[in-house]
Amino acid sequence: MENVKANVLLDAKGLACPMPIVKTKKAIKDLEAGQVIEVQATDKGSTADMEAWAKSSGHLYLGTLAEGDILKHFIRKASSDEDTVEKKHPLTATNEELASKLNENIIVLDVRESAEYAFNHIPSAISIPLGELEDRLSELNKGDQIYVICRTGSRSDLAAQKLADNGFEDVMNVLPGMSNWSGETAKLDN
Amino acid sequence: MTVNTMSSHEVTRKIVQKETLFILDVRNEDAFADWKIEGANFDYLNIPYFELLDGVEEIIEKLPADKEILVVCAKEGSSVMVAEMLSEEGWTVSYLQGGMKAWSEHLEPVKVGDLRDGGEVYQFVRIGKGCLSYMVISNGEAAVIDATRMTDIFTDFAASKGVKITNVFDTHLHADHISGGRKIAEQTGAMYWLPPKDAEEVTFTYAALEDGTVVTIGNTAIDIHALYSPGHTIGSTSFIVEEKFLLSGDILFIDSIGRPDLAGKAEDWVGDLRESLYSRYRELSGELVVLPAHFMIMDELNEDGSVSEQLGTLFKKNHGLKMEDEEKFRKLVTENLPPQPNAYQEIRKINMGKIMPAEEEQREMEIGPNRCAVR
Numbered sequence: 001m002e003n004v005k006a007n008v009l010l011d012a013k014g015l016a017c018p019m020p021i022v023k024t025k026k027a028i029k030d031l032e033a034g035q036v037i038e039v040q041a042t043d044k045g046s047t048a049d050m051e052a053w054a055k056s057s058g059h060l061y062l063g064t065l066a067e068g069d070i071l072k073h074f075i076r077k078a079s080s081d082e083d084t085v086e087k088k089h090p091l092t093a094t095n096e097e098l099a100s101k102l103n104e105n106i107i108v109l110d111v112r113e114s115a116e117y118a119f120n121h122i123p124s125a126i127s128i129p130l131g132e133l134e135d136r137l138s139e140l141n142k143g144d145q146i147y148v149i150c151r152t153g154s155r156s157d158l159a160a161q162k163l164a165d166n167g168f169e170d171v172m173n174v175l176p177g178m179s180n181w182s183g184e185t186a187k188l189d190n
Numbered sequence: 191m192t193v194n195t196m197s198s199h200e201v202t203r204k205i206v207q208k209e210t211l212f213i214l215d216v217r218n219e220d221a222f223a224d225w226k227i228e229g230a231n232f233d234y235l236n237i238p239y240f241e242l243l244d245g246v247e248e249i250i251e252k253l254p255a256d257k258e259i260l261v262v263c264a265k266e267g268s269s270v271m272v273a274e275m276l277s278e279e280g281w282t283v284s285y286l287q288g289g290m291k292a293w294s295e296h297l298e299p300v301k302v303g304d305l306r307d308g309g310e311v312y313q314f315v316r317i318g319k320g321c322l323s324y325m326v327i328s329n330g331e332a333a334v335i336d337a338t339r340m341t342d343i344f345t346d347f348a349a350s351k352g353v354k355i356t357n358v359f360d361t362h363l364h365a366d367h368i369s370g371g372r373k374i375a376e377q378t379g380a381m382y383w384l385p386p387k388d389a390e391e392v393t394f395t396y397a398a399l400e401d402g403t404v405v406t407i408g409n410t411a412i413d414i415h416a417l418y419s420p421g422h423t424i425g426s427t428s429f430i431v432e433e434k435f436l437l438s439g440d441i442l443f444i445d446s447i448g449r450p451d452l453a454g455k456a457e458d459w460v461g462d463l464r465e466s467l468y469s470r471y472r473e474l475s476g477e478l479v480v481l482p483a484h485f486m487i488m489d490e491l492n493e494d495g496s497v498s499e500q501l502g503t504l505f506k507k508n509h510g511l512k513m514e515d516e517e518k519f520r521k522l523v524t525e526n527l528p529p530q531p532n533a534y535q536e537i538r539k540i541n542m543g544k545i546m547p548a549e550e551e552q553r554e555m556e557i558g559p560n561r562c563a564v565r
Contacts, residue, residue, distance in 0.1 A: 018268040021240045044554055045264050052218035053240040 476502025
C-alpha cells in the first residue's frame with residue numbers, strides 16, 4: 001500500500017493467538033515513543049485483539065490493511081509527554097475555526113506520521129511528517145496561509161515554530177487536533 | 191499443578207446438570223460481551239489475555255478457591271498460556287479444548303421421542319449457538335431437518351444407527367447459520383427439500399416443499415407433513431411428524447417467537463407471522479410436542495438437555511402467543527429488535543449457493559449467538 005510507512009516491521013504471519021500480541025508487545029519496547037510498528041499477521045482474530053490491546057496499553061492503534069490473507073496492523077507507540085508539553089507557537093486556531101475555513105484558500109499541513117495520516121485525515125490535508133519537515137520545506141510556499149495539525153497539537157506546535165523560523169509568516173497551530181476532529185475525514189482505500 | 195482440558199461435551203453436561211463452574215474468559219471485552227458460555231450456576235471473570243502477559247498476580251485474588259476453574263479463549267491458544275501461568279502459581283485449572291470455536295460447533299444429540307414401530311426422533315443441540323437440528327429415524331431410513339454445517343455428525347450418527355439418510359429438509363432459508371442440508375444430500379444421495387418461496391435465488395436444484403407435501407420415512411412408517419407457516423421468512427414451513435411432533439422451524443420457540451426482519455422485510459411479513467402463529471397453529475392439536483429450530487437461553491433446556499414443550503402449554507406461557515392486540519404484536523416484532531446475527535447476509539448467500547467461502551471463513555461468520563427470536 002502506498003504511503004503507509006512504519007519505522008519497524010514485525011512478521012507474525014502464521015502465528016496463532018496469543019503470539020501476535022506477545023511479539024508485538026515485546027517489539028514495541030524497542031521503539032522510540034511516537035514511532036510506528038507494522039505487524040503482519042494471518043490470525044483473523046488479531047485485528048480485534050490488536051485494537052483492544054493497544055487501547056488498554058496506551059498505544060495508538062492506527063488501522064489495519066488486508067492484503068490477501070495478510071493483515072497489516074499499524075500501531076504508534078505511546079508518547080506520554082506529548083499532551084503535556086508547553087506549546088510555544090503564538091498563533092493558534094481551534095478545530096472549529098479550521099473547519100470553517102476549509103473552503104478558503106488555505107493549506108492544511110498534517111505533520112503526523114504517514115501511517116497516522118493514511119488511516120484518518122482531513123480530505124484536503126497534505127502530509128509531511130514532523131521528522132521530514134526540515135528537508136521538505138521547499139514543498140511549501142512562504143506566502144500561503146498554513147494550518148498545521150497533528151493528533152494533539154504538540155508536534156504541530158514544533159512544526160509551526162520550525163516554519164516560522166524559516167520565514168513562513170502566516171502559520172496557525174490547530175488545537176486540539178485530529179484526536180478531536182469531528183469534521184469530514186478521508187483514508188486510503190483498501 | 192497440572193493443567194487439564196475440558197471438552198465442549200463436558201461443559202454441556204455441567205450446564206444441563208446445573209453444576210457450578212468459574213469461567214475465566216480471556217478473550218477481549220467486546221467478544222465476551224457479545225457471546226459467552228451460559229450456565230445457570232456459572233460465574234465469570236473476563237480479563238483479556240493480553241492484560242496477563244506480564245503475570246497473573248493481579249487476578250489471583252479474584253479466583254475462587256472452592257470452584258472448578260475453566261479458562262476460555264477464542265481458539266484455545268491463549269487459554270493454554272493463561273492456564274499454564276496459573277498452574278505455575280499453584281492453581282489447578284482447565285482450559286476449554288478448541289476454545290469458543292469448538293464450542294460454537296459442538297452438537298449434543300438427545301433423543302426426544304419414540305415413533306411407531308421403533309421409530310425415533312433425535313434432537314441435535316448446538317449448545318453454544320442455540321441451533322437445533324433433527325433426525326427422524328424409521329425402518330432403516332432417516333430424515334435430517336435443519337442440519338448444521340458440521341455434517342459428519344449427522345452422517346456418522348446415521349451410520350451408528352445403521353440407517354440410510356433418504357430425505358433432508360430445511361424448514362426455511364437460514365440466516366444465522368450455514369446449512370449442511372445440501373452437502374448431506376449430495377453425500378448420501380438423499381432428496382433435498384426447500385420451500386420454493388425461500389429458494390427463488392438458489393443456484394442448485396432442490397425438491398419443492400409445498401403446503402401439504404407428505405414425505406414418508408421408512409417403508410410405510412413415518413409421515414412428515416409440511417405446513418406452510420410464513421413469517422420468519424416468506425417460505426417458512428413447519429413439519430408435523432406422525433401427528434405427534436411439530437417441528438416449528440424459526441416460527442415458534444419455547445420462550446419466544448421468530449423475528450421477521452432478517453431478509454429485510456419485517457413490515458411485509460409481520461402479518462404472515464401473526465397468521466401462522468395465531469390462526470394456523472391454533473388449529474393444531476395442543477398435544478403436539480413443539481420442536482423448534484432454536485433456543486435462546488439455557489432456561490429453555492429441559493432436564494435431559496433437550497428443548498421441547500407441548501403446543502398447548504406454549505399457548506398458555508409463551509408471551510409471543512398471547513398478544514391479542516395486533517398493533518402491540520406488530521410493534522414487538524418490528525421495533526427494538528435485538529442486533530442481527532453476525533454476517534447474516536453472507537450466510538443467506540451461502541445457503542443460496544451464491545458464494546462458497548473457505549471453511550475457516552464460514553466458521554468465523556457463524557461465531558456468536560444466533561439471535562433469531564424476539565421475546
